[in-house]
Amino acid sequence: MRNASLPAKRLYWGTPLQRNLLGIAVVLLALVAWELVARAKSSIYIPPVSTIATTFVHEWFSPQFREHAIPSLMRMLAGYAIASLLGVALGVLIGAYRPLFRLLDPFLQFLRAIPPSAIIPVGILLIGIGDAMKIVVIAFGALWPILVNAADGARNVPRERLDTARIFGVGKTDQLLSVTFPSALPGIFAGLRTGLSIAFIMIVVSEMIGSTNGLGYYILQSQRSFAIPEMYGGIVLLAILGYTLNAAFLAVEHRVLAWHHGQSARPV
Amino acid sequence: MNATNDPLLDVSGLQKRYTSSGTLAIDNVTLDVRKCEFVSIVGPSGCGKTTLLKTICGLLHPTGGSVMLDGRLVTAPPPEMVLVFQDYGRSLFPWLTVEGNVAFPLKKKRLGPEKKRAAIDEALRAVNLERFAKHYPWQLSGGMQQRVAIARAIAFSPDILLLDEPFASVDALTRAELEDLTLKLRDTLGITMLLVTHDIDEAVYLSDRVFVLSPPPSVVVRGFDIPLGRERDQEGTRSDPRFLELRNEIHHLIGRPRTDLPQPAAAR
Numbered sequence: 128m129r130n131a132s133l134p135a136k137r138l139y140w141g142t143p144l145q146r147n148l149l150g151i152a153v154v155l156l157a158l159v160a161w162e163l164v165a166r167a168k169s170s171i172y173i174p175p176v177s178t179i180a181t182t183f184v185h186e187w188f189s190p191q192f193r194e195h196a197i198p199s200l201m202r203m204l205a206g207y208a209i210a211s212l213l214g215v216a217l218g219v220l221i222g223a224y225r226p227l228f229r230l231l232d233p234f235l236q237f238l239r240a241i242p243p244s245a246i247i248p249v250g251i252l253l254i255g256i257g258d259a260m261k262i263v264v265i266a267f268g269a270l271w272p273i274l275v276n277a278a279d280g281a282r283n284v285p286r287e288r289l290d291t292a293r294i295f296g297v298g299k300t301d302q303l304l305s306v307t308f309p310s311a312l313p314g315i316f317a318g319l320r321t322g323l324s325i326a327f328i329m330i331v332v333s334e335m336i337g338s339t340n341g342l343g344y345y346i347l348q349s350q351r352s353f354a355i356p357e358m359y360g361g362i363v364l365l366a367i368l369g370y371t372l373n374a375a376f377l378a379v380e381h382r383v384l385a386w387h388h389g390q391s392a393r394p395v
Numbered sequence: 396m397n398a399t400n401d402p403l404l405d406v407s408g409l410q411k412r413y414t415s416s417g418t419l420a421i422d423n424v425t426l427d428v429r430k431c432e433f434v435s436i437v438g439p440s441g442c443g444k445t446t447l448l449k450t451i452c453g454l455l456h457p458t459g460g461s462v463m464l465d466g467r468l469v470t471a472p473p474p475e476m477v478l479v480f481q482d483y484g485r486s487l488f489p490w491l492t493v494e495g496n497v498a499f500p501l502k503k504k505r506l507g508p509e510k511k512r513a514a515i516d517e518a519l520r521a522v523n524l525e526r527f528a529k530h531y532p533w534q535l536s537g538g539m540q541q542r543v544a545i546a547r548a549i550a551f552s553p554d555i556l557l558l559d560e561p562f563a564s565v566d567a568l569t570r571a572e573l574e575d576l577t578l579k580l581r582d583t584l585g586i587t588m589l590l591v592t593h594d595i596d597e598a599v600y601l602s603d604r605v606f607v608l609s610p611p612p613s614v615v616v617r618g619f620d621i622p623l624g625r626e627r628d629q630e631g632t633r634s635d636p637r638f639l640e641l642r643n644e645i646h647h648l649i650g651r652p653r654t655d656l657p658q659p660a661a662a663r
Contacts, residue, residue, distance in 0.1 A: 285485035290454050294472045295500035295551055305502075309490045386490045390533040 174356045179363065182356035187364055196364060199341040202258060203330040206265025210322055214270050215315055218277025223307050228282060239275055243268025243325060244332045256337030261330065268329040269322035273315070280314025281307050313387045316380050323376055327369050342368075402427040403465055403555060403587050404451070404476075410459030411443075411450050420446040422612035423460070428555065428589050433581055435590045435598035438608030439649060444591040445481075447613065448557045451589070452478045465554070477548040481560040483540040487532040493519070493543050494528040500551035518550035521580060538569030542576070549580065555587040556580075562597070571629050574601055578627060595645050599623075600632055605641075607648055616648060 141149070158176050165175040187196070221227050221235075247264055254260040284307050292306045334343025342361055349358035381388070404427065411421040420443040428434045438444055449455045451462050453472040462469040464476060472478075477500075480486040488496055497515050506514065519525045522542040532540050541561055548556055558577070562570045578601060581588050592598050598605045599621055607616045621641060623632055632638055 285482075287480045287482060287486040288488065290449070290478070291480070291486045292499075293454060294452065294476075294478055296472070296474055296503045305499075306488070309488070312490070386531055386533075389531060390489050 171355055178356050179359045183360040183363055186357060186360050195340055195342055195345045199330050202261045203265055203326050206262045207269055207326040209266040210269035210273055214273030215277050218274040219281045219308055219311055222278035222281025223303055235275055239271035243329055247333055247336055261333040264333045265326045265329040269326040272321035273318040276314045276318025277311055280311030284310040316384055403430045404428040405463040406451060408460030409457050411446055412458045419612040423614045426606050426615055428587055431585055431587055432603045433588045433601055434604050435592060435602040436606045436608055437592055437595050437598045439610055440593050442608050443611045443613045445559055448478055448559050448591050452476050452557050475554040477551050477553040478557040479544050479548050479561050481563050483544045486544055489533055493530050496543055497547045497550045514550050518546040522546045538565045558590040560592050595642055599638055599642050
């Protein structure tokens with residue numbers, strides 16, 4: 128088993144610590160390059176990193192964070208939570224019952240093909256421009272990848288696993304929870320991950336259209352009032368939040384799917 | 396414990412035609428298994444053996460004939476009968492530990508925590524896996540995984556085990572070990588065994604009686620008594636002239652030359 132992973136190791140250079148340091152060095156190099164180019168050009172549209180950093184600290188280590196970042200995060204989490212619950216529950220159900228899947232699959236694939244930002248006008252028309260619209264739009268965007276992946280996972284549970292449950296007297300509803308759902312978890316997590324990045328995109332887009340707070344609003348507003356370092360600062364904050372959310376997601380996935388990763392690491 | 400004459404399992408005129416494809420998999424199978432008996436069904440590859448076992452245990456509905464277990468008609472998987480699949484990789488639950496897998500069939504049994512614990516320990520001890528209770532199935536070798544599947548089956552305390560080529564995916568040494576384990580379980584726990592295999596030697600070595608199946612649509616070509624006594628051992632029994640004679644006779648009946656290695660059964 129150990130031998131099987133040996134050839135792959137050649138792809139990497141150095142120890143893990145050395146690789147991390149190298150990664151950080153690349154980031155620092157990019158920042159230094161930006162700083163130099165910005166200073167050389169001295170255009171107000173490309174402020175130096177140092178200016179952006181100062182503005183960033185000033186803007187975000189302040190009540191501003193509560194005014195713009197927290198509402199964005201709350202809307203995103205609300206929309207994402209709705210999409211996750213609905214997507215997993217409906218997806219597992221649809222995947223588990225073949226006739227239902229055959230009936231709904233074309234419809235789902237069609238809905239999934241709609242770029243989520245395209246439904247913002249519909250949302251504004253039907254619900255207005257408040258928080259509800261943003262939450263619905265985020266939920267709509269994140270729902271389809273979660274639902275479709277959950278359905279796929281639930282559809283591909285090995286026959287023997289379900290038969291085994293049946294032999295042990297486990298009824299249909301119970302099979303859904305104790306066999307189909309855990310079997311579909313790898314698929315569900317793939318969907319949740321795509322859903323998370325879509326939710327993150329949707330929060331920014333929905334806040335750029337009809338909003339009075341939130342990060343999307345802040346970035347657009349800064350640009351319109353020529354507060355250029357502020358605009359870049361908002362983008363940097365989004366990057367930091369996105370990175371953190373993704374890292375948190377991976378940590379959860381690593382725990383919940385430990386069995387799956389362990390299993391796939393072995394040649395069967 | 397000795398085999399008595401009451402049939403525990405009575406299969407008569409069993410027929411299975413798949414409604415979707417119209418294929419007649421099993422034409423007319425009649426056989427019986429007495430209490431504490433070890434009975435094998437052998438036949439060429441692809442002769443509908445899995446279909447036969449699934450129909451016997453009530454996972455599939457027969458299109459003709461009947462299955463009686465202890466005098467009662469089987470229409471759904473009865474709690475006295477457990478089917479062990481060939482592919483442990485698909486039938487075990489990879490998100491549960493060995494212990495969790497063995498505990499799975501006990502969920503429906505309304506046992507107190509102590510009785511449940513005792514049942515799990517007993518089942519694991521019976522297959523010599525008590526030291527691996529906290530491992531995950533995929534951390535174990537193929538033979539050990541099939542022992543987990545067997546432990547899970549006996550934890551359900553069935554009267555009869557149906558074994559669908561359970562030793563086809565393991566190496567020869569492990570195979571002999573698992574064969575002797577099943578014989579031991581029949582004797583110590585008094586569980587009746589019905590094994591399906593394409594390995595004639597295995598069938599003769601293990602069984603009190605062997606039924607030979609024709610290519611599909613399957614019928615029972617002939618039944619053989621295997622008068623080799625209760626005690627079997629890999630060297631002695633397999634070199635017994637009566638063993639060789641029976642084996643050759645069955646080979647002749649099935650009409651193919653003796654092959655030392657079983658067919659790769661994984662490709663199905």
